[in-house]
Amino acid sequence: MELKDLIQIEIPRLALFVPELVVLITGFVLFSLDLIYKRLSHSLAISVSVIGYTLALLYLVFNFDLRGETFYGLYVRDSFSSLLQIFMILLTIILLAFTLQYQRFKKSLYGEFYYLLSFSLLGGMVLASSYNLLLIYIALEAVSVSFYILTALQRRDFTSKEGAFKYLILGGLAIALASYGAVFLYIYAGSFDLRQVLHFNAPDKSFLILGLVFFLFGLAIKIGVVPFHFWLPDAYQGAPTPITAYMSSVGKVAFFAPVLRVMPLVQEGFHNTWVLVVGTLAVITFLYGNFVALVQKDVKRMLAYSSIAHSGYILVGVSVASAIGLKAVIYFLLAYSIMGMLGFLVLAVLERSGNWENKLEDFDGLKHSQNFMAWVFAIALLSLLGIPPTVGFLAKALIFMSLAYGKLWWVGILMIVGVGVSTGYYLRLVVLMFMKEGERRAITNPTGFEKASMVLMAVSLLILGILPMLLWNYISPTSEMLFRR
Amino acid sequence: MELVPAVFPFIPLSIVLPLLGIVLIVLLEEKFAKWIALVFSGAVFVISLVSLLYFDFSQAQKVQFYQSITLIEELRLNLSFGADGLSYLMYILTTLVSFVAICWSIRDHQINHRLKEYYAWFLLSESALVGVFTSWDMLVFYVFYELTLVPMFFVIGIWGYKLRLYSAYKFFVYIFVSSLFFLLGIVSIAVEHYRQFGKFSFSYFDLLQNQYSLAFGLFLFLLFFIAFAVKTPIVPFHTWLPDAHGEAPTAGSVVLAAILLKMSTYALLRFNIGLFPEVAVFLMPVLVLWGIATIIFASWFTISQSNVKRFVAYSSVSHMGFVVAGMFLLNKEGLRASIMEMFAHGLTSASLFMMAGFIYNRLHSFNMQALRGSIRFMPVFAVLTAITGFSSMGLPGGSSFWGKFLTIMGAREYTLQLALLVLAGAFFSVLYVLYLLKTLYLDVKEEGRLVHFTDVRGFKLVAFLLVVVPMLLVGLLPFLFFAFFDAHIDLLLKMVLKSLGGGLWN
Numbered sequence: 001m002e003l004k005d006l007i008q009i010e011i012p013r014l015a016l017f018v019p020e021l022v023v024l025i026t027g028f029v030l031f032s033l034d035l036i037y038k039r040l041s042h043s044l045a046i047s048v049s050v051i052g053y054t055l056a057l058l059y060l061v062f063n064f065d066l067r068g069e070t071f072y073g074l075y076v077r078d079s080f081s082s083l084l085q086i087f088m089i090l091l092t093i094i095l096l097a098f099t100l101q102y103q104r105f106k107k108s109l110y111g112e113f114y115y116l117l118s119f120s121l122l123g124g125m126v127l128a129s130s131y132n133l134l135l136i137y138i139a140l141e142a143v144s145v146s147f148y149i150l151t152a153l154q155r156r157d158f159t160s161k162e163g164a165f166k167y168l169i170l171g172g173l174a175i176a177l178a179s180y181g182a183v184f185l186y187i188y189a190g191s192f193d194l195r196q197v198l199h200f201n202a203p204d205k206s207f208l209i210l211g212l213v214f215f216l217f218g219l220a221i222k223i224g225v226v227p228f229h230f231w232l233p234d235a236y237q238g239a240p241t242p243i244t245a246y247m248s249s250v251g252k253v254a255f256f257a258p259v260l261r262v263m264p265l266v267q268e269g270f271h272n273t274w275v276l277v278v279g280t281l282a283v284i285t286f287l288y289g290n291f292v293a294l295v296q297k298d299v300k301r302m303l304a305y306s307s308i309a310h311s312g313y314i315l316v317g318v319s320v321a322s323a324i325g326l327k328a329v330i331y332f333l334l335a336y337s338i339m340g341m342l343g344f345l346v347l348a349v350l351e352r353s354g355n356w357e358n359k360l361e362d363f364d365g366l367k368h369s370q371n372f373m374a375w376v377f378a379i380a381l382l383s384l385l386g387i388p389p390t391v392g393f394l395a396k397a398l399i400f401m402s403l404a405y406g407k408l409w410w411v412g413i414l415m416i417v418g419v420g421v422s423t424g425y426y427l428r429l430v431v432l433m434f435m436k437e438g439e440r441r442a443i444t445n446p447t448g449f450e451k452a453s454m455v456l457m458a459v460s461l462l463i464l465g466i467l468p469m470l471l472w473n474y475i476s477p478t479s480e481m482l483f484r485r
Numbered sequence: 486m487e488l489v490p491a492v493f494p495f496i497p498l499s500i501v502l503p504l505l506g507i508v509l510i511v512l513l514e515e516k517f518a519k520w521i522a523l524v525f526s527g528a529v530f531v532i533s534l535v536s537l538l539y540f541d542f543s544q545a546q547k548v549q550f551y552q553s554i555t556l557i558e559e560l561r562l563n564l565s566f567g568a569d570g571l572s573y574l575m576y577i578l579t580t581l582v583s584f585v586a587i588c589w590s591i592r593d594h595q596i597n598h599r600l601k602e603y604y605a606w607f608l609l610s611e612s613a614l615v616g617v618f619t620s621w622d623m624l625v626f627y628v629f630y631e632l633t634l635v636p637m638f639f640v641i642g643i644w645g646y647k648l649r650l651y652s653a654y655k656f657f658v659y660i661f662v663s664s665l666f667f668l669l670g671i672v673s674i675a676v677e678h679y680r681q682f683g684k685f686s687f688s689y690f691d692l693l694q695n696q697y698s699l700a701f702g703l704f705l706f707l708l709f710f711i712a713f714a715v716k717t718p719i720v721p722f723h724t725w726l727p728d729a730h731g732e733a734p735t736a737g738s739v740v741l742a743a744i745l746l747k748m749s750t751y752a753l754l755r756f757n758i759g760l761f762p763e764v765a766v767f768l769m770p771v772l773v774l775w776g777i778a779t780i781i782f783a784s785w786f787t788i789s790q791s792n793v794k795r796f797v798a799y800s801s802v803s804h805m806g807f808v809v810a811g812m813f814l815l816n817k818e819g820l821r822a823s824i825m826e827m828f829a830h831g832l833t834s835a836s837l838f839m840m841a842g843f844i845y846n847r848l849h850s851f852n853m854q855a856l857r858g859s860i861r862f863m864p865v866f867a868v869l870t871a872i873t874g875f876s877s878m879g880l881p882g883g884s885s886f887w888g889k890f891l892t893i894m895g896a897r898e899y900t901l902q903l904a905l906l907v908l909a910g911a912f913f914s915v916l917y918v919l920y921l922l923k924t925l926y927l928d929v930k931e932e933g934r935l936v937h938f939t940d941v942r943g944f945k946l947v948a949f950l951l952v953v954v955p956m957l958l959v960g961l962l963p964f965l966f967f968a969f970f971d972a973h974i975d976l977l978l979k980m981v982l983k984s985l986g987g988g989l990w991n
Contacts, residue, residue, distance in 0.1 A: 387635060387661075388628035397624060401672040405679075409704075412669050420662035427657060435642040435650055472557050 013070040015063075016077040019056040019085060020125050026052025027118030034111035042103050045114040046096050052118070053096075057089045073193060074132045079478040080330075081129030084257055087334055088124050088250045091341055092117065094457065095250075097449040098242050098348050105352045106240065110153055117246070120146035124254030133182035133192040133215070136258050140178060143254055144171045144222065147247060151239040163238025166231040174221035174228075181215025184208075195485060198265035209270065213277075216262070222255045223311050225281055226288040236304035241351055244300065245344035248307045249337040256333055259318060263329075264483045266321040275406065278319035283414050286312025290421040300358045302425055303343050306384060309422060310336050316415060317399045320406035326479035328398035331471060335383075335395040335464065342380040342457045345450075346373055352444040363429055365438025373446065374433045379458045383465075385426040386419060391464040486690055486976075488567065491550040495536040496566045499529045499580065499615045503608035510605050519591050522604035526584045526611055533580040545570030546972035548621065560675070561686040565621045570969040571824065575618040575744075575751055578831045581951060582743040583611035586736040588948040589839055594846050595734050596644060603644060610636035610740060617748050623671045623756075624687045627664070630752070633745060634660055640737040641729060652732035659725040663715035667752075670708035674760065677701075692760060699763060706764040709757050716749035719809060720779040723802045727790075730798035731851075735842025738794065742801045742834035747827050750808045754823070758812070758977060762984040769813050773896075773903070776810025779803065780910030787917040792851045793844065796921065797837045800877070803914050804830040804885070810907065811892040815981055819895030820974045825966060826888025829876070829959050832952045833884060836873040839948060840866075847938050853921075857928035863940040869949045870925065876956045878918040879911060884959035889914075 014021070029048055034040045060082055069076050099113070123142030130136055148171060152164030186192055188207035189200035197208070217228065224232035236244045266274050289309030296302035314336070317329035347358060350373060356362055367374040383390035396419070403412045432438075446454065464471055506525030510518045540549060551567035568576055587607055590596050596603055613636070616629035634657055642653035671687070677695050678686045686692060697705065715722040730738045758765045765772075783803035790796040804826060811823035841851065843866065848855055860867040876883035879890070889911045897904040941949060959966060 382635070388631045393628070393631070397627075397668060397672060400669050401676060404669070404673040404676040416662065416665040416669065419665055420658070423658050423661055427654065431642060431650060431654065434639065435653070467556070468562070469555075469557050472559075476559055 010070070010072055013068055016066060016068050016070050017075060019060050019089070020122055022052055022056040022059065023089075023118055023122045023125065026056075027115045027122065030111070030115040030118060034115065037111075040111035040114075042100050045111060046100055049114055049118065050093055050096055053089050053093050053121075057086065057093070060086050060089070074130060074135050075126075076129050076131055078129075078481060079474065080261070080482055081125075081257075083330075083334075083474055083478055084128040084253055085125045087337060088121060088128070088253055091249050091337060092121050092246070094453045095242055095246050095341070095345075097453045098245075098345050101352060101447055101450070102240065102242050102348055106154065108154065108240075112149065113153060116146040116150050120150070120246075121250065124250055124257075127254045128257040130258075131194040131261060133185060133194060133197075137175070137179055137182060140219075140222065140255075141175060143251065144175065147171075147235075147243075147251065150243045150246075151235050153240055153243070157238070159234070159238035160240070161238070163231070163235035167235040170221055170228070170231040174218045176218075177214050177221070178218025181211045181213070181218060184211030184214060187211075194262060194265060198262070198267060205269065209273070212262075216259070219255060219259055220281065223252065223259075224308050225311055225315065226285040226308065229285075229288075229308050232308060233301055233304045236307065237298065237301045241300065241344055241348035244304070245341045245348060248303075248344055249341035252307070252311070252340070253333055253337050256314060256329075260326065260329060260333075261482065263318055263321050263326060264323075264479075264485060271321060274321055275319050275408070278315055279408060279411055282312050282315035282319055283411055284312075285309070285315060286418040287414065287421075288312075290418045290425075294421055294424050296425070297360055298358055299360060299363065299429065300344070300347055303340070303347070306343075306422065306425070307340055309418065310340065310384075312418070313396065313399055313415070316408075316411055317402050319411070320402040320408065322402065322405055323479055323483050324398075324405050325402035326482060327472075327475050328395070328402040330475045330479060331398050331468075332395040334471065334475075335391040335461075338457055338464075339380050339383040339390075339392055339461055342376070342454065342461070343384065345454065345457075346377045346380065349373065349444060349446045349450055349454075353442060355441075356443075360428070360432060363432040363438075364436045365440075366433040366443070368438070369440050370443040370445075372451065373443065376454045376458050378430050378433065379461060381426045381429055383461045385422060389462060389465045391461050391468075394465055394468050486569075486693070487544075487547040488551040488690075489541070489544070489547050489549040491552045491567070492539060493536075494550075494552060495532055495539070496550050496568065496576070496615065496619045497552060499532055499576075500566075500612050500619075502529050502532070503612040506608045507605045510601055510608070515601050518600045518604045519587075522587045522608055523591065525608060526580070526587045529611065529615070530580040530584040533577050537577070540568075540573060542570075542968050544972070545573075545969055546976045549573075551621075559685065561684065561688055561691065562624055563622050563688060564625055565688065566616075566619045567621055568619050569973055570971075571751070571754070571973045572618050574824070574828055574966065574969045575747060576615060578747065578828055579611065579614045579618060579744050581955070582740060582831060582835055583607065583614070585835060585839075585948045585951045586739045588944050588951070589739065589842070590734075590736040591944045593735055593842065595842075596736075599643060602639070606636035606639050607736065607740070610640075614740075614744050614748070618751060621689045622687050623675070623689060623692065626752075627668055627671055630667075630748060631661070631664060633748065637729075637733070637737060637741060637745065641733045644734040644737070645732040646734075647732070648728065649732045652728040655725045656729035659715055659722075663722075664712040666708045667712035670705050670712075673705055673708070689755075689759075695760070697761065697763075699767065702761050702764045703767070706757060706761045706768070709752075709761075713749040713753045713757070717746060717753070717805050717809060718802060719775060719805070720782045720802070723779075723783070726802060727795045727798045730801065730838075731792060731795040735838055735845075738798075738838040738842075739835045742798070742838060743831040746801065746805060747831060750805065750812070750823070750827055753809070754812055754820075754977075758815070759980070762981040765813065766815065766981060766985060769815055772813035773810050774906075776806050776808075776813060777906050777910055779806030779809065780907075781806075781913055784910065784913030784917055788913075788920060791853050793841045793853055793856060793921075794838070794851050796853065796917070797834065797841055800837070800914070800917060801830065801834050803910070803917075804834070804877075804888075806910065807888050807892055810910075811888065811895060814892070814895040814899070815978070816895050816898055817974055817978065818891045818898065820977065821967065821971070822888050822891030822895060824970050824974075825891065825959070825963065826885065828966060829884035829888055829956070832956045832959070833873055833877040836869070836949065836952045836956070837877065839945070839952075840870050840873065843941065843945065853924055856924055858926070859938075860925045861929070862938050865946065866941045867926070869941065869953055871922070872953050872956065874918050874922045876960060878915050882957075882960045884956040886960060887963045
């Protein structure tokens with residue numbers, strides 16, 4: 001046998017990788033701009049980012065059917081990765097509409113903001129498109145490190161530092177756990193490729209279980225699953241609000257992507273263990289998130305806990321390792337990424353008004369001072385609560401459906417309790433905004449871009465709820481495809 | 486069930502028109518809001534009456550005006566609308582009462598701020614309610630069922646009386662949480678359809694084919710029942726109702742009592758009996774007795790109220806007891822009684838709440854004692870109240886007579902004791918109405934204060950007449966209404982009998 005038979009040189013199919021490349025290049029351009037200009041102008045940075053991301057987005061949209069693997073199977077492009085990447089890029093572009101005014105308001109001059117955003121986006125995109133544990137590990141780091149810095153960006157703000165510090169320590173632990181997990185899985189199957197690992201049939205499965213547990217617990221810390229959530233409320237509260245919005249939407253999609261890739265590969269052998277472990281975690285997560293959110297006085301922190309609760313709902317769907325569960329989960333994840341982001345973005349705009357502290361009292365009679373924001377926030381909250389005809393309702397209904405499919409009645413009943421508790425805090429805000437007569441106060445008007453983005457998001461919450469097939473027709477074949485692997 | 490396609494989209498039009506009205510209200514100035522609402526809800530009412538000409542009464546068991554659009558093919562989630570006789574009756578009740586509520590609001594002193602929102606919420610609730618009674622896809626039904634919560638939540642919370650925030654919360658939380666059980670039930674039967682036929686489906690017609698073991702059927706029945714027991718309400722679950730109805734503005738109470746409560750009894754009839762006939766038969770004794778207990782307890786609660794609105798609210802609970810008891814008798818008289826009572830109570834409760842609101846506008850009090858003899862200087866109002874009161878009491882010729890009389894007849898088919906129990910309930914419900922009428926008519930006090938009252942007139946008179954005239958119609962010509970739903974009852978009883986594999990009755 002000759003050497004050239006042993007080593008097969010693969011020419012990378014860069015066509016599959018173009019969106020990531022574009023985002024990477026955008027990041028580097030922003031980086032160099034930041035080096036060149038002593039004070040990088042925000043509008044320049046934003047326009048460069050928007051152009052870059054839009055190019056990547058257009059490429060993805062027009063080549064949605066692009067399929068294939070490259071870099072020796074490290075990188076996989078399928079409809080799952082394209083779908084998630086489209087959402088991530090779209091949400092990042094929307095986010096950029098809100099950064100300019102916020103940065104000006106905070107008198108923040110950091111150019112890092114923009115290229116870190118690019119790198120975290122790049123990490124997220126790679127996370128959505130790999131089965132390889134090593135690549136997942138690297139991408140996880142790329143996202144996390146960017147998030148640590150972004151959280152700490154307002155270094156004079158105590159909460160920002162505190163949040164970032166907690167995030168850093170627990171994030172480090174998560175990475176350590178995930179890498180241990182990866183090693184154990186390698187010992188088990190001799191491969192870093194999750195498909196091979198999970199289809200490998202050894203008589204002794206202890207290393208598989210151990211590896212999966214470590215790996216998933218690492219991801220669970222990143223996602224903020226109770227009891228690994230302690231960093232999340234602090235980091236979400238301390239981070240600049242647009243960044244919170246970004247972490248709760250793009251971050252969540254990115255961190256859930258590998259979990260969703262693992263889920264269809266769960267074998268018959270440990271299916272029951274999976275249901276029990278993930279189901280229990282899910283129940284603890286949404287119950288804890290909802291109960292603690294109920295007593296929060298700070299709205300930003302409350303939304304952070306609601307974000308934990310929503311991770312719980314998503315995990316409920318994950319625990320039912322079936323095609324219908326996966327469909328429900330993807331639908332829910334994408335729906336949450338819009339509504340969670342909208343909630344935080346409304347806060348980002350409101351924060352610019354004088355004397356605004358995100359306290360519950362600040363929302364008294366908001367409708368009279370700022371009609372538009374009150375309505376947008378109400379739509380986001382009702383969607384988070386799951387009132388039809390918003391997308392949040394259909395997403396919850398699909399999760400319930402997957403529960404009925406898995407016959408997990410106990411989880412179903414507990415989820416009703418969780419959603420019932422969440423009524424308290426979402427509704428309280430609606431009551432404060434619309435039914436209390438607060439004093440009229442000067443609230444900042446959103447700029448045109450901000451207004452347009454918020455209208456777009458609010459309308460899409462309604463549209464996707466009324467015409468679910470717009471999203472479903474992409475999600476359904478995607479999850480079928482993942483299950484055929 | 487057979488479907489008859491629509492000749493003209495009456496039902497989608499009645500759902501979309503109010504939404505168009507909302508758009509206009511939002512765009513135009515505040516002073517036009519009430520007139521836009523009046524025109525649009527009036528138009529929907531006219532549409533529902535015109536469609537009466539196209540409704541084929543000889544085939545009232547078939548779903549007519551049927552139209553369907555596919556939303557998700559894979560889950561067979563369709564936006565399908567249509568009406569059989571039962572739905573159709575409820576549809577007309579909805580358009581009628583919504584129009585009445587808006588007519589009333591135009592001259593209601595209570596409604597003096599945020600008019601745009603107020604009328605927009607009422608139009609939204611009308612649209613959603615029409616959707617509830619005419620959709621044949623379970624998930625879409627649920628969407629409309631939940632959507633009706635939002636307008637009422639805002640109406641109670643913004644334009645209500647003193648305890649409005651508390652009541653709005655309580656109303657929303659009770660109904661929302663209980664109906665989540667219903668949601669779990671819906672998706673469970675959709676998944677069960679997949680297990681039995683290899684395909685998910687939310688279509689009511691598909692789901693009728695499912696078969697359940699008794700234990701699983703019981704579980705599903707209870708999931709559905711929890712939601713409807715809270716919403717109907719049946720006695721231990723009724724505590725949200727007096728608060729919500731008592732604190733809502735008049736028009737809000739009218740819609741709440743007249744239509745929102747009917748949603749759940751309609752759903753009990755359609756889903757709990759239609760989808761799980763075996764379980765309904767199995768639980769029949771419990772549910773009938775529960776219904777009778779509701780009648781008796783709620784009547785006692787009613788008599789002890791000093792607030793006239795809460796008085797009317799509790800009387801609603803006792804009427805709903807008749808609806809539930811009659812329904813689960815599962816014979817022709819019982820079901821007829823139940824549906825007649827649903828329609829009749831829609832009219833009488835609307836009228837009673839308007840009465841309470843009218844007196845509040847004059848006296849600024851809901852206290853029963855303050856109402857003494859208040860009727861003497863308002864002859865038109867006195868006549869309207871008398872008709873409503875006697876109808877609600879169940880005097881022969883009054884609208885509720887048929888509900889009560891037929892329930893007693895239905896109960897008599899089983900045992901005499903049961904019939905006597907229902908009779909006792911009917912007795913108490915007579916008692917509280919008589920007490921109310923006595924306070925209004927016969928007690929005299931402080932005449933000087935009452936002389937200057939103006940009588941009912943204008944829009945309020947129209948609103949009153951729109952419910953009082955049909956009340957007389959129901960009382961005097963009940964067979965007109967039997968024509969709507971007799972065929973459906975026969976179909977239902979056939980299903981119940983089939984599920985028993987024959988016998989039991991014959």
